[in-house]
Amino acid sequence: MRLIIAEKPSLARAIAEGLTGSVRRDEGALYAGDTVITWCLGHLLEQAPPDAYDPAYKQWRLDHLPILPAQWKLTPRPKARGQLAVIRRLLKQAGEVVHAGDPDREGQLLVQEVIEHLGWKGPVSRLLISDLNRPAVQRALARIEDNARYQPLYRAAESRARADWLYGINLTRAWTLTGRQAGHDGVLSVGRVQTPVLGLVVRRDAEIRDFIPRPFFTLWVDLAVPHGQLRAWWQPGEQHPLDDQGRLLTREPAAALAERLPGAEGELTALESRDKRQAAPLPYSLSALQVDAARRFGLSAKAVLDICQRLYERHKLITYPRSDCRYLPQDHLSSARATLERACQADATLAQWLAGADFSLRSRAWNDKQVGAHHALAPTGKPAELSRLEKAEADVFRLIARNVLAQFYPPLVTREVKAEFMILGERFRARGQEILAPGWKPLFTTRDEAPPLPPLSEGERCRVEQTGVEDRETRPPEPFTDASLIKAMMNIARYVDEPAVRRTLRDSDGLGTEATRAGIIETLLQRGYLVRQGKTLRATRLGSALIASLPEAATRPERTALWEQRLAAIAEQGDDPTAFVAALIEDLRHLLSGADAERLRHSLASARGEETAPPGEATRRRRSTTSRRGGNAGTRRRPPRRRSST
Template identity: 35%
Template sequence: MYKLVIAEKPSVAQSIAKVIGATNRQDGYLEGNGYLVSWCVGHLVELAEPEFYDEKYSKWRYEDLPILPEQWEYQVSEATRKQFKILKDLMKSSDVESLIEATDAGREGELIFRLVYHQAGCKKPFERLWISSMEDKAIEEGFANLKPGTEYDALYEAAICRERADWIVGMNATRLFSTLYGQTLNVGRVMTPTLAMLVTREAEISGFKPELFYTIAITVGGVKATGERIMDKNEAMAVLQKVKDAEKAVIRKNRTTEKQEKAPQLYDLTNLQREANKLMGFTAQQTLDYAQSLYEKKLITYPRTDSRFLTEDMEASLPALATKMADKFGYHGALPMNCRQVINNKKVTDHHAIIPTVNVHEVAFGELPSGEQKILSMVVARLLAGIGEPHVIAETELEFDCAGYPFKAKAKQVVKNSWKDVVEWILGGKKKKDGDSDEDKILQSLDFFQEGKSIPAREPECKEGKTSPKKHFTEDTLLSAMEHASADEMPEDAEHKGIGTPATRAGVIEKLVRIGFVERKGDKKSMSLIPTHKGTALITVMPEQIQSASMTADWEEKLIKIERGNFSSGAFITEISEMITELVQTYKVIEDAEVLMKPVQEPMGICPCCGKTVVEKSKGFFCESGDFALWKNNKFFDALGKKLTKQIAEKLIKDGKMKLKGCKSAKTGKTYDCTVVMTVEDGRCNFRLEFDNGR
């Protein structure tokens, strides 16, 4: 008799099979040592489309809304039908006595397994493998400590609620606004509030009116000191004249204080994504893909976590792990072992913080794809920094009085670099330039600036400046905004604040870009997320309850409560259904919306065939003469695991080539970097790949 182990992906199944001795390869599964090990391929089973319930829903009509299934139906995805049949046959096999659920240890992993289990009509008992690392030792320990599947029933309830709530909001709101406004307008439970944040930010920027301000500066003892901001020019000029007349300044303060910057907390997924965007220019999805690949290669722990701490039982192993990581990266500086500061059982829920595994010490680092090298380096650097001593700086503040007005100058000096040493060693850092800066002058002349001393105030000047608007959202700042959305409106004891989860936020951003509501603009390291005309128009006609971050954050909090068994799944779905029903019944079309909805076609390049303008339309990028077409639904890019975005299309049309990072092989699941080269023959686009080695 066998136990059937079901993993989420083939690569994970192979790692598990190797550890438990199931090494004989069969069609769609592995066998051996009393186990059969098979896998899902993402979501094998999905919620049925509306037309499955009634053929009339195949056409989008306002009078058919809302669509609220009484009995939820599921369908097997056409693309994965073969693998589902393999799993179903294995489950029904008389040789299989029980199952082991080995999908990813989280809400979505739970959903993937349970839907397959139920769709196959399986009634056999199953146990849950719950691990945070793909290391052999972690897998062995996980199999030695399997949990009854029933312990995760509440997690499954929450997953089902998330899925059905997204269906109710997405299907009904998308059909509602699309039928009322005569074009496809995609709406989502998390996607639309995220888009609303982007649109609101852009409205604030475009509506911002800069104000002039003035500052008076003087040079005292070779150091430039600046006064407070003055909004009125006449007042500023009057102060300038008084300062000129005074000629001298009195030193009121010369104070140096030491300040400590504590070692940073370890990474959860959102903070890793934010930091990687800031340092490397990676999108949230790229970071997640790199991290997931590193996890499957047994080099880091489970990435889809919202915790920044480790558990008590991990403390004893940290010194050895840290020593191996320092050795691997050639760091020979001080390595304190303040492990307690990264330990907190109360702040670890399903998974602990992301840390490297001991396998990193043996891996051929240079053979990893470039993106994975960078993410792995960040995770290692954060672990070693996290157990370090505080970074200490001495901050000196000088204050002068001239003609009754205060002027200040500041300088900072590192006393102990501490945890920043290892970060700068692994990730690099800005080297301070030796020079004759004001900071250097202050630090070199502290004894000169004795309090009460009167010295000449030279070179008085008035500088004019302008107030600045808020900055455009980047992936870093948008992830932060999503994480903290409506936090001030949530109760203090709320377990979850914000919209989306660490595992889903990257996908939300990518979908907004893919369906044309948002575009990325700027250079690689400082790419901004800008709502398109279509995205702005959607939010303009969207009622408050659909674009409300606070309502969505409240739903996310309730999903967490369902996971904990503290809220009814039925009450949650009823709340969503009632909100959608009211929306359908009460929403009024915005007057003159057809003007608002009319797409603005901006030129995005010159046609390589005839030299006329290429513009973006809903299905692709087309020449005005019709001689050239670059379709968004592109099989070549799908095979690379990429979508043909406006940014990529612009580069291809302009240069005929585009470097792509983090492409993913459909066969092996491995990621790689390449250059896509586009040639055009008779208006038809042909593509090929080039690699750094010339292939």
């Protein structure tokens, strides 16, 4: 008997539909001839709690830390025992096992850890499915591989799970216990990824709070030129008070010049014109889709992930959604026209975009070298009756289809013009853009572009028609939204201060993964560290206090981003995970040494707006008081005992 173990029931049903012959269901499995398909229900197993290693760890104590398992253990999730029993029974009857987890790091771990936990010693094959429609499933069934090829991916996922356990269990216990000493009654959760993400928001909020607006002044002129009118802006020279961005800091020079300008004539002294060709945006990865959907439709990152899962599993309209790739396999190009015609024909908007596509074109999106275990999000080719979907589902599907359709549109061609005028011995600049060929642009926006400059020739004369001085202020950075926070997590190198570290971070590195970023934001909201204010995400007082109390290294993205690099090296290059875990434990010991009740007490009080002495000064005061009293002034109140929680 061949046993196929799918990641979830929807995938098991799709596999069964891809097999020939009749299918029957019985006791947690589907039977199709000599093939049986069963399934996990997400993760059936989880890392065992600390007290599984030593009963003493059930009580939270600082002197237990760090907790470092010598032999790692997994335990069934609360509602998983029934399905585990089904898989155990079927394994005893199987001659071959096929691993059919999702095509990513977590999917590799989820099924393989069950196979190993249940003691299977026979051969294991790997079935990779990214499209649940029957033809795609049948193609995947014809390309089953040896699971040994994916062992590095499994080791990386296993290392990630163990790292998260070590980091989360030890630091959460340390800061929760320290918090009790500081008077905080509750769990203070610290995570390898969630805490640096919270740190991003806390620091952005602090920049906004501490921002002091600075006034600056601009002077514009409306100029009459031989073939029309345009607006130009004064470029004050270094003899005037300027900031580091060349902005004028006092109004008087602009006001004085404005009085002299009306009716003045000048000359166009420099003219630069450049044509630009811009290819269509690539098809979506999940994170890129979450960013665009948040901006266009106000959808949270989790809402977009949930919608994509429904479009993939329930409606079978899109390919595997939890992808970090923005490229498509070259062998999909030959069937792209038929796929898109079937997917787009039932929707007026998509049909209109489809009619403008030129399928003789080939974009840079079709690139096997950029495709790993999974490819960009794309329609499967199943006819999409968008009127029968929820509005948000239809909106997201149109985005996914649009970005693939755009690969069959010509480039956007624009002409950028920069003009410099001399008037009364002062320089004025104007910029304009003209669309020469709209290409793919109409699929993405219907907004009118800024009007181009009129035809210009170097040396021609101009005359000032109107002028004005504008009083402006520098603005603080914008608070994070779902879109900008997901983008920050994707492009974390921008938030790294150390140049050497920044150079080592590739554009593809980031905090979290495509599958976890939305969940990280939701976790921070649920734990009371973040709050939504309209579309913005702001840190709560508790979230700010936690970040202030932690060692800075635990709140910044450098360490976690570099860890993701090391995990990628384990998955892609077969690096030894032992070195990764050893380095993590060394970091962990250093971070635990930074747990300080006084610092946390000060952080919590500051977050509540209370004035307290700095931590070092408070310590000196207590020592001085104790000395004057001739010893201990009393016994410290013992913190209340709490139930174990991670």
